[in-house]
Amino acid sequence: MGAYILRRLLIAVPSLLGISLILFVVLALAPGDPFGELAANPNVPPEVRAALRLKFGLDDPIMTRYLRWLLAMLHGDWGFSFASRVNVDTLILQRLPTTLFVVGSSQILALLIAVPVGLYAALRPYSLGDQIANTLAFIGFSLPTFFTGLLFILLFSIELGWLPFVYQADLPGTGLAWAWANVRQAIMPVAVLGFHQAASYTRYVRASALDVARLDYVTTARAKGLTEGTVTRRHVARNALIPVVTLVALQIPVVFGGAIVTEQIFRIPGIGSLLIDAMLANDTPVVMAVTFVFAALVILFNLVADLLYGWLDPRIALR
């Protein structure tokens, strides 16, 4: 087991290096200039822009810049944002709690919907309930979040006026009213993301439970005279959820990475909106740090998912 983990971690190193190199080169070759806006301002002499480029080392060859970035990253220095003139890690840490709260809640909501609905659908396949669940699931993951997001805003904010559509990370105030205000503003984004995710989870839970429900030991359990509830909970669900657990583990990086489109629509100051703003401003160090951390998380959680799988299902050996 220890050797397996070590091997996987060692394999991760070249992958991360490769990813970072590709990211860096693509960003360096992409058109755009972090100080382009200054070029359009006649009051800023070109020398200022040249001085800024020099100061941030933008005129060096790509490989020099890459190596400099890599060394700094190894020292735990994530870089310095051109646009905000602060350290990138400060920016990311400032936004992480919001993203964890919103995207994390949406994942929980998705599981709360998907597990019961998926199990129900699997245990009564092709019943009316299953048909409805299937149809809704298809609609759910066919509709993109930018569409459902706008639809929700139109309905709940504009027509009904129930919910605000501008999210505030740190509302001033305390007590119940404050907690309620926080929940109120999170309802729409969490629902939009949650429903979308729930749709695909439901399909997985249903498929996996269908497989398990047909197995002999389930029939045995029923033959023993166990109640339907016990069979579902203790025998079907526990085994059917193994693939779902790994799926959830693979989704964890997304919880950290934020939801670009939804965050933009609801003005949620999370990692996703940080990334898109940084891209629009050509703020390469921020884009680099966010995407690289995301890549590292994906690799890490792939490993976690594999380990979890092995631990939950001893029939699978890790070699």
Next chain:
Amino acid sequence: MDERDLHDLIGRVRSGGLSRRAFVQRMVAVGLSAPMAGLMLAGNGVAMASDIRGSYTPTKAGGGGALRLLWWQAPTLINPHFAIGTKDQEACRIFYEPLAAWDADGNLAPVLAARIPSKENGGLAADGRSVVWTIKPGVTWHDGKPLTADDLVFTWEYARDPATAAVTIGSYKDCKVEKVDDLTVRILFDKPTPYWSDAFVGNVGMVLPKHLFAPFTGAKSREAPQNLAPVGTGPYRFVEFRPGDIVRGERNPSYHLPNRPYFDTVEMKGGGDAVSAARAVLQTGEYDYAWNLLVEDEVLKRLETGGKGRVDVVYGGKLEFLLLNATDPNVEVDGERSSLKTTHPAFSDPKVCQAINLLIDRKSIQDYIYGRTGRATANSVNGPERFVSKNTSFAFDPGKANALLDEAGWKKGSDGIRAKDGKRMKFVFQTSINAPRQKTQAIIKQAAAKAGIEIELKSITGSVFFSSDPANPDTFPHFYADLEMYAFSMSQADPATWLLQYVSWEAATKENKWQGRNISRWRNAEYDAAYNAAQAELDPVKRAALLIKANDLVVAGNNLPLIHRAEVSGAATKLVAPRSGWDNDLAFLPEWRRET
């Protein structure tokens, strides 16, 4: 009435022999606008009170609750001398203040200054080489320390140091600031400077506290904790800042203007897009004010029917214009197209340029595309009023355009396209991707087709078109096309910097890595002479005349103005938010209040 009569009249106003009002009435009678007449007096030492603060009614500070501002581009930093875009300047404006701000008519209104320098109060030197500014006594920083002349001297040192890499360096590098006494500084210029009100004024003029920034100048400037937690003199004190998200402030109880500010807290939320920002103010009323609504007027009108807010329009110096390439984009000379060594086969002939000008239906572009957010114009300089030419006009006249082209020797061929010396009139017309621009392109293309000119439209992503990458041929400064269209802002209430973009020595070329400002590469000796003369002319009336002449020469050449675009914002119905197109939206934030 000639210039001598004018000076005589101004002298009488100064000595009290003629009232201000009588002077203005006489000027209006001879066809000058009232603001222009007022400015003549101001420029000649007859002080003019800016009345932007006069209509303020609340009798005590505070009590106005929260002011909620929505900026669809979020501020990313909060040091005014690092502000990359106006979004950052606006956030700084909540906390920091300059000596004076530009009002809607392009006049100076004192903020931290006790008064606006003029010849009469001894502030302006007769030789145009120095200005004396006096600070209002009793102004304190948010931490209680007094504001003194040392802070001004420090701000100048800070901004002009190339190692600081301040974006305001252009306003400070060519002058010298010296302390006269605790409340007075003198700005010295190398040469007579008619446009003296740049340093310490408006969006580049915000003053920094010496006692906090002194340890962080030059290369260390980026380490200053105040870059993220400003301490200024402004109407609101700093509470919180999250880059790219939100800025919060609370009322400054020791603010230097009486009974101000009205609101208890201010919050600037950033992010999202312009349409939903408009919606949050105009339709749902979640926010009080939304900045820079780059939204088509049709959409704004629909949102306005919600009744929660109104669209507010002010005019500054933003101009949408069409450039006709004076050089040939299809010939490569020394690895460079549109080289100064070439001339354009068609646009080197003024008659062709004139014909193109007559083929632009500006009225339709205004009516059907820009609506309330722009007005058709024939001028490059569209404000302040004292600099606007009355000699120009525009017309849509395809018949006359056809006649001009015939006259110039461009004859229609069998396919209906004009040609001369074997060259056909087939032009590439480029602009950035932006719905109103594509519609404008279509209007121009259609009219040109009727005159036998074939136009190929090209639209380029904004991030490429507006970048300054010397290696990318699709940027606007390369101008590897026959025509191009975009907008630019004259960001100061004085056209001198703006008009620099038409002088011949500013032509964008490979040699200067396309950093020159003259993009059309139109070169005209008469224009250069008028521009240079204006730079040294200290008499405001003569100077305005020279700048107007410069404008008239420009628009008769290869630079065709289309639309004078407004600064559009959304405001809650009851919000009183005086602002100016010549300064930041929040330049007069202390005057903002809610009607009861």
